[in-house]
Amino acid sequence: MFLFGKTKTPKEVLRENQRSLNKSMREIDRERVNLQNQEKKIIIDIKKMAKQGQMNSAKIMAKDLVRTRYHIQKFYEMKTQLQAVSLRIQTLQSTQAMAEAMKGVTKAMVVMNRQMNLPQFTKIMMEFEQQSDKMDMKEEMMNDTMDSVMEQDGEEEQTEEILNQVLDEIGIDLAAQLVDAPTTTATSVASKHQVNG
DSSP states (O other): OOTTSSOOOHHHHHHHHHHHHHHHHHHHHHHHHHHHHHHHHHHHHHHHHHHTTOHHHHHHHHHHHHHHHHHHHHHHHHHHHHHHHHHHHHHHHHHHHHHHHHHHHHHHHHHHHHHOOHHHHHHHHHHHHHHHHHHHHHHHHHHHHHHHHHHHTTHHHHHHHHHHHHHHHHOHHHHHHHTTSSOHHHHHHHHHHHHHO
């Protein structure tokens, strides 16, 4: 009998730690958002003071802005560290679940090994492989048929159009990376952005 009640299982402990981490991350996010709102206000005040010619006040506020941004960055780093710990906990939970599953599978395999009729099992496996090969062949034929139909419906043109839209949205950086490649798409996108820019 335990003095302080039932002992917690490893799974329960991991779940509690995960909940604590999630709560901490939410609090960090809340504080970071508050600081970011404060950052915007400070920037407005700095501009206001500068327009009024109060450069000393603007300089003091600029220092506050630097400190605020430093704390915002620290909150980002803290959340990243907590996310890494959270991921480790999830990995531990998955590992434990895997171990439990393997234990069950092992027991089932022991029972199967005792009961299995080897010649019958071999026959079943051969039939399975034959049917699987037939299905693969049929699937391949269906895919070939679908490909030819889609090509007739102008799939190539639609694909090219979508690719151009995506490249256009991504912008100059990707176009610059592709400029050395022998494709008309990258060159045309780069040209388009140079004209627009």
